[in-house]
Amino acid sequence: MLEVKDLHVTVEEKEILKGVNLKVEPGKLVVVMGPNAGGKSTLAYAIMGREGYEVTKGDILFNGESILELGPDERSRLGIFLSVQEPPPLPGVKGSLLVPAVIKKRRGIPMDDKFADIKILREVRPKLELVGLDSSYMGREVNVGFSGGEKKRFELFQALAYDPKIVILDEPDSGLDVDGVKMVARVIDDMRKNGKGVLLITHNPRLLHFITPDEVNVLIDGKIVMTGGLEVAEFVETHGYDKVVTR
Amino acid sequence: MSIEKPEELVRYREPEELLGFAKDYPAEVELKGRITESLIREISKVKKEPEWMTRLRLKSLELFYKLPMPNWLQGIEMLDLDTMAHYVKPDIELSSSWDDIPKEVREYYEKIGIPELEAKVLHGLSAQYESETIYHKMKKSLEDKGVIMIPMEEAVQKYPDIVKRYFLRIFPPSDHKFAALHGALWSGGVFVYVPKGVRVEAPIEAFFLIGRAFESQFEHTLLIADENSYIYFIEGCTAPMYKGFSFHDGMVELYAHRGAHIRFTTFQNWSKHVINFNNKRAIAEENARVDWVEGSIGSMLTYVYPSTVLRGKGSSSRSVVFTLAKGPYLKDSGSKMFHVAPNTKSRIVNKSISVDGGINVYRGVIRIPYGARNAVSNVECESLILDDKSYAYTYPHNQIEEPTASVSHEATTMRLTEDQIFYLLSRGLDEDDAKNLLIMGFLDELFIEVPFEVAHVLKKVLEIEFEKLGGVG
Numbered sequence: 001m002l003e004v005k006d007l008h009v010t011v012e013e014k015e016i017l018k019g020v021n022l023k024v025e026p027g028k029l030v031v032v033m034g035p036n037a038g039g040k041s042t043l044a045y046a047i048m049g050r051e052g053y054e055v056t057k058g059d060i061l062f063n064g065e066s067i068l069e070l071g072p073d074e075r076s077r078l079g080i081f082l083s084v085q086e087p088p089p090l091p092g093v094k095g096s097l098l099v100p101a102v103i104k105k106r107r108g109i110p111m112d113d114k115f116a117d118i119k120i121l122r123e124v125r126p127k128l129e130l131v132g133l134d135s136s137y138m139g140r141e142v143n144v145g146f147s148g149g150e151k152k153r154f155e156l157f158q159a160l161a162y163d164p165k166i167v168i169l170d171e172p173d174s175g176l177d178v179d180g181v182k183m184v185a186r187v188i189d190d191m192r193k194n195g196k197g198v199l200l201i202t203h204n205p206r207l208l209h210f211i212t213p214d215e216v217n218v219l220i221d222g223k224i225v226m227t228g229g230l231e232v233a234e235f236v237e238t239h240g241y242d243k244v245v246t247r
Numbered sequence: 248m249s250i251e252k253p254e255e256l257v258r259y260r261e262p263e264e265l266l267g268f269a270k271d272y273p274a275e276v277e278l279k280g281r282i283t284e285s286l287i288r289e290i291s292k293v294k295k296e297p298e299w300m301t302r303l304r305l306k307s308l309e310l311f312y313k314l315p316m317p318n319w320l321q322g323i324e325m326l327d328l329d330t331m332a333h334y335v336k337p338d339i340e341l342s343s344s345w346d347d348i349p350k351e352v353r354e355y356y357e358k359i360g361i362p363e364l365e366a367k368v369l370h371g372l373s374a375q376y377e378s379e380t381i382y383h384k385m386k387k388s389l390e391d392k393g394v395i396m397i398p399m400e401e402a403v404q405k406y407p408d409i410v411k412r413y414f415l416r417i418f419p420p421s422d423h424k425f426a427a428l429h430g431a432l433w434s435g436g437v438f439v440y441v442p443k444g445v446r447v448e449a450p451i452e453a454f455f456l457i458g459r460a461f462e463s464q465f466e467h468t469l470l471i472a473d474e475n476s477y478i479y480f481i482e483g484c485t486a487p488m489y490k491g492f493s494f495h496d497g498m499v500e501l502y503a504h505r506g507a508h509i510r511f512t513t514f515q516n517w518s519k520h521v522i523n524f525n526n527k528r529a530i531a532e533e534n535a536r537v538d539w540v541e542g543s544i545g546s547m548l549t550y551v552y553p554s555t556v557l558r559g560k561g562s563s564s565r566s567v568v569f570t571l572a573k574g575p576y577l578k579d580s581g582s583k584m585f586h587v588a589p590n591t592k593s594r595i596v597n598k599s600i601s602v603d604g605g606i607n608v609y610r611g612v613i614r615i616p617y618g619a620r621n622a623v624s625n626v627e628c629e630s631l632i633l634d635d636k637s638y639a640y641t642y643p644h645n646q647i648e649e650p651t652a653s654v655s656h657e658a659t660t661m662r663l664t665e666d667q668i669f670y671l672l673s674r675g676l677d678e679d680d681a682k683n684l685l686i687m688g689f690l691d692e693l694f695i696e697v698p699f700e701v702a703h704v705l706k707k708v709l710e711i712e713f714e715k716l717g718g719v720g
Binding site: 048050051071072073076077081082084087088090091092093094095098101102105106111112141152159 | 664665666670672673674675680685687688689692
């Protein structure tokens with residue numbers, strides 16, 4: 001379980017998060033919505049431990065233990081996965097190189113075990129189909145020349161392939177058409193059913209037409225100003241974020 | 248050609264670690280100091296050379312003093328030739344048995360795994376120590392096919408007519424000061440002739456070692472592939488550590504006759520005590536093909552420019568160069584393609600990595616004069632810089648006069664971004680893994696361009712070179 005307690009985060013000497021509390025339990029879908037620049041991505045990066053995102057107060061706990069002292073790779077190997085909003089291109093690094101390398105690392109298989117690659121690639125192939133990609137994507141350089149939608153699908157594929165316990169998805173549906181959005185909803189629902197905790201970060205509540213969250217939070221100006229069920233998302237959709245603030 | 252277990256080709260460590268400090272081995276003859284006519288005549292005398300070769304040396308010497316110091320060479324000014332030993336004949340008899348090679352010297356080759364490699368994959372090996380070839384052997388199967396592989400000095404004695412026809416004619420000493428110096432002082436190296444239609448599939452290797460400081464090595468490799476023949480040649484070099492530095496000014500001349508295919512691969516891994524100058528040029532006749540691969544890892548300063556003159560119709564050449572500048576060292580490289588016949592093709596792939604204060608410089612040349620109809624050339628030059636104290640410079644030079652020629656040139660300089668590193672960390676890779684993956688990705692295309700076993704060796708080398716990259720980036 002992931003728990004964020006009274007989290008204050010400063011980026012470039014500016015306080016972005018001003019006391020955020022949040023819990024993501026296994027098998028639950030927790031949504032954080034909010035306007036742009038409200039601190040949503042900062043929350044994701046702070047949980048992952050990105051350099052430059054300084055926690056000045058509060059704590060982040062994974063299964064009851066603080067992870068603040070851990071680097072992003074250690075947090076990842078504990079079981080936290082972050083799909084970033086704009087995944088960077090990795091020139092020359094094909095999926096067939098990246099995915100086995102990551103999985104070997106996570107499982108403690110030596111990097112130079114090339115036979116493991118073949119097994120791993122066979123094992124993850126069905127997950128590629130789940131996100132609507134064919135196996136040719138493994139032969140492409142990761143995020144190089146990918147459309148927005150392809151990037152999102154490949155991120156979601158990795159979320160499935162690496163088998164984390166907590167999945168943080170930052171705008172997983174941007175750039176996707178309606179069928180794509182439905183696919184994302186289906187995959188999230190499967191993750192939830194498989195006991196994973198999902199933290200969904202989104203500006204746009206469109207995805208929630210296809211999946212019912214367990215909790216919806218509205219993050220504005222570094223604080224969670226509203227918490228509830230689906231009705232919170234519906235309120236935002238009808239009235240916009242301005243009304244949330246004044247309510 | 249494929250080698251079943253390419254890992255047998257490598258026993259890679261940094262030469263400093265693998266060979267340690269130089270152990271002095273006595274010389275039978277040592278000629279040092281100012282390079283004069285009498286010094287040249289002395290070398291010629293020791294080698295019992297015919298008069299024509301002495302004259303060729305003296306003509307080169309004249310050019311050496313006449314030609315200006317190339318003004319684009321950075322760092323070479325530290326070299327004071329008057330203080331160097333220009334010819335060092337070790338007190339070792341040339342042999343075709345490693346047992347005859349004195350232990351102290353043999354150990355160097357053993358530590359690098361050369362005799363083992365020879366036993367497993369090579370069809371011929373020539374090993375040079377200081378100025379002379381000390382070990383030389385070719386498999387009988389090649390001899391039976393009429394392949395000639397002998398030390399260069401022996402070729403001068405046995406095949407003067409062939410040597411006269413090619414030697415310093417593919418790469419004339421008048422080209423520049425260091426080519427002239429090489430012509431005056433050359434010693435050692437190997438001569439190879441592949442008869443018409445003969446294919447030398449398993450590689451032949453020449454290996455060069457400089458055993459001590461303030462010494463120059465000027466080996467000369469001349470390789471002639473007759474019509475429709477094929478040869479795969481590997482060249483390697485290394486050195487132990489010493490106080491001070493040494494100088495290497497070798498030359499490679501390749502001649503691919505009609506329809507022949509020469510594949511020439513160099514693994515340069517001098518210790519950081521060697522200033523390394525190379526003169527490499529090939530001529531390709533009609534429909535011939537020359538493939539250069541250069542993996543330039545070690546040395547203090549390296550200057551290397553594999554070049555092909557595409558002289559015959561339909562000839563082609565490819566040059567794949569990888570340079571690593573790790574630490575306060577310089578790699579100055581660049582391939583040159585001279586298209587002087589129609590329908591000629593060339594391709595250059597140059598990749599460099601600069602790290603820990605390293606500097607890479609690329610100077611490529613594509614020349615397509617009028618009349619080289621439909622010549623095609625494409626150049627890809629990519630530099631990866633891993634930290635703020637390292638640099639890469641690119642100076643491509645294209646001279647295209649022929650209107651039907653097609654030339655493409657891509658040059659990119661990349662740095663690893665924090666975005667990329669964080670992305671990979673967030674997947675669970677640690678920082679070293681992340682950097683390694685991005686470096687391997689950067690080099691991926693290079694690995695596709697070179698023979699399988701060469702790619703394997705390069706990967707191994709880089710894994711070790713980048714084992715501890717944690718503090719970088």
